[in-house]
Amino acid sequence: xxxxxxxxxxxxxxxxxxxxxxxxxxxxxxxxxxxxxxxxxxxxxxxxxxxxxxxxxxxxxxxxxxxxxxxxxxxxxxxxxxxxxxxxxxxxxxxxxxxxxxxxxxxxxxxxxxxxxxxxxxxxxxxxxxxxxxxxxxxxxxxxxxxxxxxxxxxxxxxxxxxxxxxxxxxxxxxxxxxxxxxxxxxxxxxxxxxxxxxxxxxxxxxxxxxxxxxxxxxxxxxxxxxxxxxxxxxxxxxxxxxxxxxxxxxxxxxxxxxxxxxxxxxxxxxxxxxxxxxxxxxxxxxxxxxxxxxxxxxxxxxxxxxxxxxxxxxxxxxxxxxxxxxxxxxxxxxxxxxxxxxxxxxxxxxxxxxxxxxxxxxxxxxxxxxxxxxxxxxxxxxxxxxxxxxxxxxxxxxxxxxxxxxxxxxxxxxxxxxxxxxxxxxxxxxxxxxxxxxxxxxxxxxxxxxxxxxxxxxxxxxxxxxxxxxxxxxxxxxxxxxxxxxxxxxxxxxxxxxxxxxxxxxxxxxxxxxxxxxxxxxxxxxxxxxxxxxxxxxxxxxxxxxxxxxxxxxxxxxxxxxxxxxxxxxxxxxxxxxxxxxxxxxxxxxxxxxxxxxxxxxxxxxxxxxxxxxxxxxxxxxxxxxxxxxxxxxxxxxxxxxxxxxxxxxxxxxxxxxxxxxxxxxxxxxxxxxxxxxxxxxxxxxxxxxxxxxxxxxxxxxxxxxxxxxxxxxxxxxxxxxxxxxxxxxxxxxxxxxxxxxxxxxxxxxxxxxxxxxxxxxxxxxxxxxxxxxxxxxxxxxxxxxxxxxxxxxxxxxxxx
Numbered sequence: 131x132x133x134x135x136x137x138x139x140x141x142x143x144x145x146x147x148x149x150x151x152x153x154x155x156x157x158x159x160x161x162x163x164x165x166x167x168x169x170x171x172x173x174x175x176x177x178x179x180x181x182x183x184x185x186x187x188x189x190x191x192x193x194x195x196x197x198x199x200x201x202x203x204x205x206x207x208x209x210x211x212x213x214x215x216x217x218x219x220x221x222x223x224x225x226x227x228x229x230x231x232x233x234x235x236x237x238x239x240x241x242x243x244x245x246x247x248x249x250x251x252x253x254x255x256x257x258x259x260x261x262x263x264x265x266x267x268x269x270x271x272x273x274x275x276x277x278x279x280x281x282x283x284x285x286x287x288x289x290x291x292x293x294x295x296x297x298x299x300x301x302x303x304x305x306x307x308x309x310x311x312x313x314x315x316x317x318x319x320x321x322x323x324x325x326x327x328x329x330x331x332x333x334x335x336x337x338x339x340x341x342x343x344x345x346x347x348x349x350x351x352x353x354x355x356x357x358x359x360x361x362x363x364x365x366x367x368x369x370x371x372x373x374x375x376x377x378x379x380x381x382x383x384x385x386x387x388x389x390x391x392x393x394x395x396x397x398x399x400x401x402x403x404x405x406x407x408x409x410x411x412x413x414x415x416x417x418x419x420x421x422x423x424x425x426x427x428x429x430x431x432x433x434x435x436x437x438x439x440x441x442x443x444x445x446x447x448x449x450x451x452x453x454x455x456x457x458x459x460x461x462x463x464x465x466x467x468x469x470x471x472x473x474x475x476x477x478x479x480x481x482x483x484x485x486x487x488x489x490x491x492x493x494x495x496x497x498x499x500x501x502x503x504x505x506x507x508x509x510x511x512x513x514x515x516x517x518x519x520x521x522x523x524x525x526x527x528x529x530x531x532x533x534x535x536x537x538x539x540x541x542x543x544x545x546x547x548x549x550x551x552x553x554x555x556x557x558x559x560x561x562x563x564x565x566x567x568x569x570x571x572x573x574x575x576x577x578x579x580x581x582x583x584x585x586x587x588x589x590x591x592x593x594x595x596x597x598x599x600x601x602x603x604x605x606x607x608x609x610x611x612x613x614x615x616x617x618x619x620x621x622x623x624x625x626x627x628x629x630x631x632x633x634x635x636x637x638x639x640x641x642x643x644x645x646x647x648x649x650x651x652x653x654x655x656x657x658x659x660x661x662x663x664x665x666x667x668x669x670x671x672x673x674x675x676x677x678x679x680x681x682x683x684x685x686x687x688x689x690x691x692x693x694x695x696x697x698x699x700x701x702x703x704x705x706x707x708x709x710x711x712x713x714x715x716x717x718x719x720x721x722x723x724x725x726x727x728x729x730x731x732x733x734x735x736x737x738x739x740x741x742x743x744x745x746x747x748x749x750x751x752x753x754x755x756x757x758x759x760x761x762x763x764x765x766x767x768x769x770x771x772x773x774x775x776x777x778x779x780x781x782x783x784x785x786x787x788x789x790x791x792x793x794x795x796x797x798x799x800x801x802x803x804x805x806x807x808x809x810x811x812x813x814x815x816x817x818x819x820x821x822x823x824x825x826x827x828x829x830x831x832x833x834x835x836x837x838x839x840x841x842x843x844x845x846x847x848x849x850x851x852x853x854x855x856x857x858x859x860x861x862x863x864x865x866x867x868x869x870x871x872x873x874x875x876x877x878x879x880x881x882x883x884x885x886x887x888x889x890x891x892x893x894x895x896x897x898x899x900x901x902x903x904x905x906x907x908x909x910x911x912x913x914x915x916x917x918x919x920x921x922x923x924x925x926x927x928x929x930x931x932x
Contacts, residue, residue: 132289133157133494137311137318139298139334140326141168141282142175143274144477147201147486148324149290150281155494158289161318162282163311165297165408169279172414173328175479177450179351179389180272181371181382182480183213185233185240185264187862188459189874190501192236194484197500199268201483207277212370213269214243214251217261218435222376224594225535226264227909233266234864234907235874241265242910252369254359254388254436271367271382272479281486297407298327301337301471308338308470322493324472329416329451331461331475333402338468341516342461342508344476345454345525346405348398348418350425352390352447359438360386375533377431388439390432393533395424397526398449405451413448420447452478456515456524460485462492463508466688473508497658502814504664509688514548514569538860539574539598541566551620552710552771556779560789565598568683570621575602575791582609582788591858591880594909603793607882610757610794613786614716616778617795619763620771624705625679625687631699632675638833639693641817641826644669644677651737651752654825655817656689657835661842662813663820664689666805670739670752678705678750678765682807693834710771714778715761717929718785723762726781734762736931745777757795758802758923760932797879800888803852803921809861810850810876810890816842820850821920849898850876852920855887855906857913864907865891865915872897875906884922889915 133156138145141164149162166172184195202208217223226242233240241264248263249255282292293315300312301323311318327334335342360383367383374380378394398418406415425447433440453476455461461475462485472493477485484501491498504510514520523545541564548569551557557564561577579602588604590596609615627636636644642654650671656664668680681687690702714723724731729742729751739752750765766774779787803821805811811820816839818826826839851873853865858880865873878889889906897904900919905912924930 132159134159134321135319136160136322136324137320138162138324138326139311140164140173140328141171141278141292141294142173142326142328143278143479143482144328144474144485145326146278146281146285147483148326148474148489149285151486151490152493153285153288153290155490157494160285161291161293162285163293163296163298163313163318166294166414168292168294169275169282171294172408172411172416173330174416174450174452175274175278175328176414177351177417177448178274178479179382179391180274180479181213181380181391182208182272183215183269183371183373184238184266184480185229187232188505189236190503190505191459191481192232192238193501194481194488196238196484197487198272198481198483199270202272202277205277205280207273207280209271209273209367210268211270211367212251213266213373214248214263214370215373215375216248216255216263218259218374218376220261221535223261224909226262230264231864231907231909232862234871235862237871239267252372254357254369254438256435256437259435265370269371271371274479298334301334303338303468303471306467306469308468320470322470322472324474324489326474328475329405329453330402331453331473335473338465338471340465340467340471342473342475343456343511343516343521344461345522346400346402346451347454347525347529348400348449349452350392350395350420350428350447351450352392352420352425352428352444353384354388354390354439354442355445356386357388357438357442360388362386373533374431374435377428377435378533379428379431381436387445388436390428392425392428393529394427397529399522399526400451416451418449418451420449422447454525454528456511456521456528458528460506461508462489462503462506466509466691497660497662499660502812504685504808504813507685510683510685512568512684520545537594537597539565547571551618552768553618553620553712553775555772556775557618557789562789562791563600565792567621572621573618573789573791574598574793575600575606576789577602579606579788582606588882589880595858595860599793603791603797604880604882606788606790606794607797609786609788610716610759610790610798611883612717613788614714614718614722614761614782615788615790616775616782617713617715617757617790619711619713622711623681623683623686624709624711624765625681625690626703626705627677627679627690627700628675629698629700630675631695632677635693635695635700636669636677637831639690640667640669641833641835642669643827643830644671646671648673649738649740651739651754653737655822656686657833657839658813659835659838661816661835661838663807663811663815663817663822664813666807666822666825668752668754672739672741672750708768709765710768710774711763711765712775712778713755713757713761713763715755715757715759717760719759719761722778722782722785722787726777744774747774747777749774755930756804757798758921759929796877797882800877800879800890801881801883801921801923805850806877815850818843818846819848846895848873848892849895851891851893851898852918852922853889853891853904853906853915854918855889855913855915857908858887859889859906859908859913865893866905866907866912867897871907872904881922888922893917
């Protein structure tokens with residue numbers, strides 16, 4: 131097997147890893163081109179300081195880092211000196227405990243250290259300045275150029291061509307598919323082109339009309355002269371790599387000198403078009419002139435933490451270019467416009483080999499089986515997130531926040547507001563506190579509901595969980611179960627699937643049977659070929675050839691579009707921007723809505739839909755509820771949205787109507803056991819593990835992932851499990867059986883109806899039995915929890931079906 135003809139653009143750590151992994155799988159018709167020399171090409175890999183800290187709040191990023199470490203160790207391209215992060219403030223010490231929890235959750239060995247133990251690991255530290263530390267023995271220094279050379283050497287042995295000094299001038303395509311790469315030394319035919327060009331990625335992607343949301347930013351790296359305590363050191367590094375995140379700093383040894391990296395200076399973005407060529411650059415294209423004034427605070431903080439540097443001087447430095455994205459995550463996947471053009475961009479050395487493996491699996495097998503890539507897919511972005519001003523602003527903000535302590539609910543600050551529902555003016559009048567998701571301004575709670583607190587005892591969570599929280603959240607949740615509430619659901623993506631082939635198309639992509647009567651609503655899943663969950667959706671049949679799909683995001687739209695037949699029999703359209711939705715839910719929902727419509731709502735059963743009028747407003751009503759109460763999702767066009775809100779609000783005054791925010795919504799959905807894709811389940815999980823086997827109709831005929839499910843159904847080794855907790859946690863915490871970390875939390879909240887903390891967690895199937903006690907690692911303590919039967923609220927479904 132030689133595979134298709136592949137051209138990899140870029141011979142840095144990512145391109146080299148991909149060439150190695152592809153050729154190891156038998157794809158040897160591979161050509162790697164780079165405008166520079168090999169292995170030191172002049173890109174970010176050539177000057178990268180090489181520090182690899184594996185711990186990350188993302189399970190996927192941690193796993194890719196772990197694979198990179200393991201591979202580089204095997205290639206003799208890694209100095210495994212360990213990694214030490216130190217805290218000089220109480221807030222940072224708490225954050226290190228949280229990071230220790232991530233390491234435990236993702237299966238990485240990590241140890242919390244006292245100040246004395248930190249100094250024992252790294253003798254340059256002033257122990258009086260340190261409150262504690264986090265040590266990972268498998269962290270260390272990646273020798274990036276050596277890793278490039280080693281991986282390309284293996285690829286060459288298998289037949290891969292490596293062509294240095296080949297500048298890419300154009301990428302040609304025909305009929306929407308790549309055909310060749312044009313270089314200054316000739317044209318190379320290609321079935322597949324993979325852009326691993328790093329900081330030049332946006333320039334290369336533009337050759338096929340692809341807008342790549344990546345910003346090159348300069349990052350300061352300085353080297354001291356001899357540090358007295360390191361004098362005579364003959365090994366490159368003996369102490370752990372070191373992070374002082376309270377001052378935006380990191381350190382590494384180089385024999386008797388120290389390298390100092392700094393994220394605390396002003397953002398220094400540059401356009402990919404303005405990066406110098408290999409021959410024009412004084413040092414290399416990715417290295418800009420050092421700006422000493424920007425480094426002044428870094429040097430002062432360094433001398434305070436590492437007293438032995440006070441007799442040393444900063445001898446040299448660079449402003450080195452690295453890639454930043456709008457959400458800190460890589461850009462991986464195939465262009466939606468041009469088939470065969472793939473990207474593996476915004477990848478640092480830390481994750482490079484893992485990304486190479488993931489891309490090779492994706493290309494060869496059609497999906498990645500080792501890592502969950504939903505948060506890395508380049509097609510995840512909404513259109514506004516590709517605007518040049520947005521990409522630049524978010525890239526710069528993410529640079530500033532690299533070492534900041536980020537709360538799970540913390541929204542971006544700028545640019546805002548971007549997307550507002552038609553209900554936004556009324557929400558402002560009600561004192562809404564807005565957070566942001568995919569650009570949408572979403573009420574978290576309403577200050578105008580403070581009066582609901584009277585007579586209620588709403589427990590206050592701990593300091594961390596109390597951020598971006600108010601007791602009004604609990605009052606809104608309880609009041610929803612008592613009367614009726616209006617929830618803005620506009621931010622949920624809505625797709626229209628129509629045409630004579632719509633039924634067959636949806637039957638082939640979803641796990642449910644959607645070929646039912648007009649008015650039916652079906653909850654089902656989208657699966658990949660390996661049976662992993664790509665999304666969960668609701669499919670409402672509004673006509674013989676017309677369906678409305680409630681989706682999770684742009685990846686669902688991309689998935690539908692890629693599988694859509696090209697004969698014109700199926701059209702897929704994103705309705706979200708032109709429509710809006712309000713959820714009207716609660717025991718008095720019918721009392722509120724029925725007088726406003728001539729449609730008999732008692733005849734509209736659970737999981738049925740209809741077109742109707744609310745007063746003068748044409749609407750689509752679906753009898754669904756993510757809060758576990760009687761009610762409807764009510765949709766209309768954006769121009770009629772405000773009228774819809776006002777009509778419902780005015781009619782609701784006699785029924786105790788309130789506006790509910792996202793905080794209450796999350797609490798209510800967890801009491802009902804409803805899953806959230808991307809949080810509770812991802813590509814790595816199958817329906818039976820996630821407790822969603824009821825949404826799979828194996829007898830309906832073939833659909834994507836069906837064959838794989840038949841094999842996975844009988845071998846469930848882990849389960850998404852409901853826990854009742856003694857304290858509110860936030861998600862991504864490790865779960866322990868005794869002293870052994872056995873899983874991790876996904877969603878969590880306080881259940882204001884049941885009066886207990888709720889957490890969903892992935893656990894071994896053997897532990898997922900009601901009554902099983904476990905512990906959750908929450909900062910520096912353990913929180914008791916017990917496995918519970920689900921759903922916790924209304925298990926007989928009486929309120930939903932009433």
